[in-house]
Amino acid sequence: MLVLLAAGCGGGGGRGSSDAKASGGLPSATTAAAPETPLPSAVPTTPAPEAATHAETEVLKVYRLMSAEYEKAYRAASAEGTDLRQYMTPTASSGVEKELARMKEQGAAMRGELGHEPEVTALAVAAQPPTATVRDCVDASRWQTLDTTTGWRIPRPTDRPARYVATAAMEHRAGERWKVTAYTAHRTRSC
Numbered sequence: 001m002l003v004l005l006a007a008g009c010g011g012g013g014g015r016g017s018s019d020a021k022a023s024g025g026l027p028s029a030t031t032a033a034a035p036e037t038p039l040p041s042a043v044p045t046t047p048a049p050e051a052a053t054h055a056e057t058e059v060l061k062v063y064r065l066m067s068a069e070y071e072k073a074y075r076a077a078s079a080e081g082t083d084l085r086q087y088m089t090p091t092a093s094s095g096v097e098k099e100l101a102r103m104k105e106q107g108a109a110m111r112g113e114l115g116h117e118p119e120v121t122a123l124a125v126a127a128q129p130p131t132a133t134v135r136d137c138v139d140a141s142r143w144q145t146l147d148t149t150t151g152w153r154i155p156r157p158t159d160r161p162a163r164y165v166a167t168a169a170m171e172h173r174a175g176e177r178w179k180v181t182a183y184t185a186h187r188t189r190s191c
Contacts (some may be wrong), residue, residue, distance in 0.1 A: 062178040074110040115139030137191035162189035
């Protein structure tokens with residue numbers, strides 16, 4: 001009985017492909033006993049793997065584009081001249097803009113570049129609207145704070161690791177691209 005059950009379940013395979021193979025030594029009656037189409041109660045409610053893979057690719061693409069605009073804004077201590085609002089909701093971008101205004105008031109700006117290792121940790125394509133969570137390990141080892149009046153580097157606080165965790169909540173509204181709805185840099189949490 002277990003052998004028949006295992007044979008009917010077949011391996012999950014990868015990204016839309018089927019791992020089903022000819023049964024070889026199993027009698028043909030065991031494969032004929034399985035229904036041709038699933039019963040309505042057995043129809044999966046999760047989206048096809050292709051849809052999830054496409055969504056994950058789009059989420060990471062938008063996250064990377066947002067990250068590039070984020071760095072551009074921090075180098076100037078201003079969101080002017082950036083496309084942050086293309087990749088972030090107004091609520092998320094206003095949080096960044098407040099921090100940029102504080103930096104500008106203190107006479108600080110960033111130089112260098114950030115390294116990123118983003119991954120999608122949650123994806124709900126069937127939700128209304130679809131949502132995703134991205135976890136990024138940000139490498140700030142080549143990212144320096146400068147005093148804009150003197151041009152001197154301001155040392156990184158000792159409680160901040162060179163590599164820290166950042167998270168982004170994202171959603172996809174109909175007719176729009178994926179957008180970051182909340183971005184948090186956990187600068188004291190190393191990765």
